[in-house]
Amino acid sequence: MSRASTRHAIFFDLDGTLSDPFEGIASCYRHALTQLSRPVPAATELATFIGPPLRQGFATLLATSDQVLVEQAVTLYRERYATHGAFENRLYDEVPEMLRALNDGTRRLYVATAKARVFAERIIEHFGLSAHFAHVYGPELDGRFENKADLLAHALEREGLDPASCVMIGDRAQDVRAARQNGLVPVGVSYGYGSKEELLEAGAVVICSSPRELASWIRSEGPR
Template structure:
């Protein structure tokens, strides 16, 4: 990783699969939905792998074989179930709390750019105690476009008051890297995330971080 030649003003993150392991709550919501529909028990591993792809992708994994209109009809109920206990089992990934603390100790800022809708992203950050610490939250319904479009990442830089070339964007999905790169940020693929069976080394990220601790060390952040 070659970041040491730059000044670091901010680190922006994807949310699910990068900062937070939200899969346990999402899998639990899928299991409840399947019980309501008298459907077979969902493949928990398949649902977990699709978390970073969004609610529709999780429905396709948990309830395979339905047509797209049926998935669209089921999406609101799935999200309502999830929202009812949005952080019951969700926890930050190992090393994330220390990474955030080190960013703050450095005097830099951090924020979140997620395709998750705001009515879900905001309470999740609140439950984790991050809502007052984050310099920016750009959710999937904040703008007319979502990642992989770079506009949400650029907007987060504006909210945080930082220049893109002095920022890092970290995510566990190809669209995170595409959005961050197009917005002019240094991009880091979070290899600790869900990945959905993909090899992040093929995403053309500036670096692939094996862990949050490795990222903290690479950015020369000390608590």
């Protein structure tokens, strides 16, 4: 598909950027680890696994490279997540107002998340945000596009977008690195689960402390 350089676009991470998913994600990690008779870390440690891919998180928590065990853990996690965890979640304050401000006809909005696409779509719909987004991009359940750089490359190609006219917004280093690898403008938010130091080290061009500040920066400083 040919690139359409005049089409400006914003890609939003979901967890830690649009919504705070801690309760649901932590409860599902606890469920899977308990079912496997493995130690359950404290809440502060579980919070560090919000953002990275699920399989990567379990490989670390289980201290294993055994993919069969990792897939078993993912299955147990998703058993609870599908029925309860996805909705143990809340939008950050100012997010609906931010999306309305940015969805003004001059740019298109997308979600690009490490969360499985089928769950991300359900969450966006649950919060009544579907009308704001042209498409929700996330990994398939089998792990395809689990790497965020690959996910963004896929989205750019599918949408025919010029990366230089696009922004990627997220709260973790992998969001910033994926944006840089694909030529998007990388923007960090400090109200999620990544630190300012993490985001700056990864190469964020700016770090916003609230959705309102983020909307203001994009409208005044974002790609034209």
